Amino acid sequence: QxxxxxxxxxxxxxxxxxxxxxxxxxxxALQEEHDAIYCVxxxxxxxxxxxxxxxxxxxxxxxxxxxxxxxDPDRSILFVQSQVPEHAELSWLLSCHTGFGxxxxxxxxKDKSGKHGTEGTTVGLFTYPVLMAADILLYDTTLVPVGxxxxxxxxxxxxxxxxLNSRFGPDTVVVPEPHxxxxxxxxxxLQDPTAKMSKSAESPNGLIELLDDPKVVAKRIRSAVTDAExxxxxxxxxxxxxxxxLTIYSALTGRDIPALEAxxxxxxxxxxxxxxxxxxxxxxxxxxxRVHGYLSDPASLDEVxxxxxxxxxxxxxxxxxxxYDRSGLLPRR
Ligand code: ATP
Ligand code: MG
Numbered sequence: 001q002x003x004x005x006x007x008x009x010x011x012x013x014x015x016x017x018x019x020x021x022x023x024x025x026x027x028x029a030l031q032e033e034h035d036a037i038y039c040v041x042x043x044x045x046x047x048x049x050x051x052x053x054x055x056x057x058x059x060x061x062x063x064x065x066x067x068x069x070x071x072d073p074d075r076s077i078l079f080v081q082s083q084v085p086e087h088a089e090l091s092w093l094l095s096c097h098t099g100f101g102x103x104x105x106x107x108x109x110k111d112k113s114g115k116h117g118t119e120g121t122t123v124g125l126f127t128y129p130v131l132m133a134a135d136i137l138l139y140d141t142t143l144v145p146v147g148x149x150x151x152x153x154x155x156x157x158x159x160x161x162x163x164l165n166s167r168f169g170p171d172t173v174v175v176p177e178p179h180x181x182x183x184x185x186x187x188x189x190l191q192d193p194t195a196k197m198s199k200s201a202e203s204p205n206g207l208i209e210l211l212d213d214p215k216v217v218a219k220r221i222r223s224a225v226t227d228a229e230x231x232x233x234x235x236x237x238x239x240x241x242x243x244x245x246l247t248i249y250s251a252l253t254g255r256d257i258p259a260l261e262a263x264x265x266x267x268x269x270x271x272x273x274x275x276x277x278x279x280x281x282x283x284x285x286x287x288x289x290r291v292h293g294y295l296s297d298p299a300s301l302d303e304v305x306x307x308x309x310x311x312x313x314x315x316x317x318x319x320x321x322x323x324y325d326r327s328g329l330l331p332r333r
Contacts, residue, residue, distance in 0.1 A: 018187035022147030079308030
């Protein structure tokens with residue numbers, strides 16, 4: 001039996017389509033057959049110094065989007081990271097096994113800190129991948145469904161797990177595997193189809209946000225950057241913009257890419273964009289209604305999350321005690 005763990009940061013009012021296609025869809029599929037734990041990683045969001053009331057609101061909104069996508073709290077554990085203090089505790093322990101140079105090679109930190117310089121960047125952003133390793137290792141996770149951008153962080157998690165096992169015994173922690181579904185592992189920004197779509201992108205113009213007004217979404221799709229040719233063909237290297245639109249189209253309709261290429265033979269980019277906008281809006285409309293349903297009853301939502309935290313903590317406590325003990329920390333009683 002595999003154990004699944006994954007999470008998303010509440011760094012925006014809305015998730016973006018890449019979060020949904022790259023990760024959330026896999027979460028929902030995997031919970032059918034496996035023991036799954038899904039987390040709103042609010043401690044990770046603290047790395048970028050959010051406004052407190054905004055963070056609280058975004059945490060609930062993120063959880064509501066998990067539920068609306070089909071994460072089932074009766075099947076899976078759904079909780080908020082900060083409500084299980086073992087995440088922060090294990091993170092410290094792991095940071096004492098992480099090389100400074102090793103952490104310094106993480107490309108996401110370079111990308112994210114680049115904009116602000118070292119003075120405008122927190123130490124938390126630097127140690128982010130260590131906290132992520134703690135999230136995963138706490139639950140003896142075997143499989144982590146994420147997008148391509150998280151591959152390097154997963155590799156660090158695996159290295160840390162192997163290090164703990166060679167230091168403290170082969171059964172100290174489970175070494176997890178990434179679960180990255182190639183077709184949708186990296187959805188690109190509509191305005192810059194060589195960059196990953198990201199919910200905290202500087203400009204929202206290239207994003208498809210799940211909670212955006214459908215009219216805005218349709219407009220952004222119609223304004224997506226393509227190329228100077230006319231042919232609708234899947235060629236991620238040569239035609240990144242058009243290929244990204246085909247990827248999204250295929251993922252939301254289940255039609256494969258060759259079939260879409262055949263459908264659009266002889267048609268123009270405008271046709272593809274108008275049809276894709278309709279596909280996306282048809283998906284978003286009922287999704288948004290479900291999200292607003294969950295958000296209209298925050299007390300019930302908080303109850304679901306607290307219940308999930310209780311269940312998660314039971315598992316986390318055991319792993320942390322095992323690791324504290326093997327590290328030579330003195331038990332309290
Ligand atoms: P931020 O800009 O705040 O980092 P993000 O959009 O990158 O936001 P995360 O919370 O960092 O979102 O990641 C949540 C999950 O979504 C991760 O599994 C990540 O790999 C996946 N993901 C993020 N962006 C994409 C994308 N463009 N395509 C596919 N998967 C993605
Ligand atoms: Mg990210």
